[in-house]
Amino acid sequence: MIKIKTPSNLIQRRHYLDKITPFVGKNLIKVFTGQRRVGKSFLLYQIIHFLQQKGVNTILYINKEDIAFSFIKNATDLHKYVMENKSKTEMTYVFIDEIQDIDNFEDALRSLLLQEDLDLYCTGSNANLLSSDIAGYLSGRFIETVVCSLSFTEFLEFHKLEDGVNSIELYLKYGGLPYLKNLELTDEIVFEYLKNIYNTIVYRDIINRYKVRNTLFLEQLVLFLSANIGSIFSSKKISDFLKSQKINIPTSQVQLYVSYLVNAFLVHKVARYDIVGKRIFEIGEKYYFENLGIRNSIWGYRIEDKGKILENVIYNHLLYKGYKVNIGVLGANEIDFVCEKNGEKLYIQVALSLFETQTIEREFGNLLKINDNYKKIVITLDKFDGNSYNGIETMDLREFLLS
Numbered sequence: 001m002i003k004i005k006t007p008s009n010l011i012q013r014r015h016y017l018d019k020i021t022p023f024v025g026k027n028l029i030k031v032f033t034g035q036r037r038v039g040k041s042f043l044l045y046q047i048i049h050f051l052q053q054k055g056v057n058t059i060l061y062i063n064k065e066d067i068a069f070s071f072i073k074n075a076t077d078l079h080k081y082v083m084e085n086k087s088k089t090e091m092t093y094v095f096i097d098e099i100q101d102i103d104n105f106e107d108a109l110r111s112l113l114l115q116e117d118l119d120l121y122c123t124g125s126n127a128n129l130l131s132s133d134i135a136g137y138l139s140g141r142f143i144e145t146v147v148c149s150l151s152f153t154e155f156l157e158f159h160k161l162e163d164g165v166n167s168i169e170l171y172l173k174y175g176g177l178p179y180l181k182n183l184e185l186t187d188e189i190v191f192e193y194l195k196n197i198y199n200t201i202v203y204r205d206i207i208n209r210y211k212v213r214n215t216l217f218l219e220q221l222v223l224f225l226s227a228n229i230g231s232i233f234s235s236k237k238i239s240d241f242l243k244s245q246k247i248n249i250p251t252s253q254v255q256l257y258v259s260y261l262v263n264a265f266l267v268h269k270v271a272r273y274d275i276v277g278k279r280i281f282e283i284g285e286k287y288y289f290e291n292l293g294i295r296n297s298i299w300g301y302r303i304e305d306k307g308k309i310l311e312n313v314i315y316n317h318l319l320y321k322g323y324k325v326n327i328g329v330l331g332a333n334e335i336d337f338v339c340e341k342n343g344e345k346l347y348i349q350v351a352l353s354l355f356e357t358q359t360i361e362r363e364f365g366n367l368l369k370i371n372d373n374y375k376k377i378v379i380t381l382d383k384f385d386g387n388s389y390n391g392i393e394t395m396d397l398r399e400f401l402l403s
Contacts, residue, residue: 037178037179042178062095063098072102094119095121217245230288233287376392383398
């Protein structure tokens with residue numbers, strides 16, 4: 001069996017490696033999903049490297065972006081290739097990159113699961129990779145890990161930067177795609193690279209996959225979402241936007257196009273949650289970008305958007321830390337983020353600064369109206385070393401991103 005050569009400049013992302021190593025060698029499919037170029041392939045390489053260090057060489061690696069594997073078109077091809085090339089005497093570790101490009105791949109996975117001497121890993125760039133139908137089909141014998149862009153601490157490590165205000169500014173502007181470590185961090189170079197990634201996502205993962213015809217409107221919709229990070233996506237806003245573009249498209253089709261953007265992990269859909277009634281509202285969701293660098297490359301990095309960008313980076317960090325996140329609704333008031341993990345809740349308000357009395361009363365006041373004892377924090381761009389506000393603590397962005 002051919003020894004897989006891993007990249008020489010591999011930087012380990014311990015956050016994910018620590019999550020997955022307890023399941024290595026177990027008869028479960030390990031699935032990594034996420035936007036293109038967030039580092040899913042390199043995560044596979046990390047696991048391969050981990051196995052090789054333990055003396056394992058019975059490894060099959062299938063990369064559907066490599067023309068060498070173009071002959072694997074469907075489930076039958078995949079199953080045949082694995083069965084013909086697996087070891088006959090010991091466990092074989094099978095890695096399949098961008099598995100969604102293989103027709104009916106779930107049929108092959110289900111069959112391969114019957115082989116106790118196979119350990120399966122795969123990646124995909126579509127949120128529907130494991131839809132409820134496929135999940136049921138695989139009988140729950142998989143674990144899914146959503147891979148995000150680099151966290152701020154990872155960004156510092158990848159770019160060999162010192163923690164500080166300048167580094168945070170670079171992170172907010174350029175985002176955390178891992179390959180940026182190979183580029184000079186200037187607008188001209190980075191944004192050109194990010195625009196190309198954006199085009200790849202739009203055309204390969206959306207237009208080609210869903211046979212989208214109105215590509216102009218799709219791109220205008222992305223611009224609309226870029227300008228309205230963290231704003232309620234209502235029917236009226238959609239209608240007003242369509243009228244401004246002189247476009248006659250049913251609202252239902254707009255929602256369909258938005259779902260394509262979500263499925264490609266370009267944006268995250270965040271539902272609103274009634275804190276008192278403990279229910280999710282069916283309409284009026286918000287959207288945040290998976291990668292702020294991509295957003296800034298197509299819309300611009302504008303000073304008037306600083307508050308929106310702050311919200312977006314905080315939301316992304318919460319996802320990275322494993323929280324399920326909703327927008328909180330408390331009567332006529334809004335809580336920026338209601339976060340849940342391991343049965344515990346965390347409430348977060350976001351403010352650029354706390355210099356004005358009106359802002360202080362609004363941000364802290366909303367949190368004080370929540371009638372439970374879970375932790376509540378106000379996160380701001382500016383550092384504050386004073387007392388808490390009636391027991392509610394403040395945290396600056398840097399401290400939060402390093403937590």
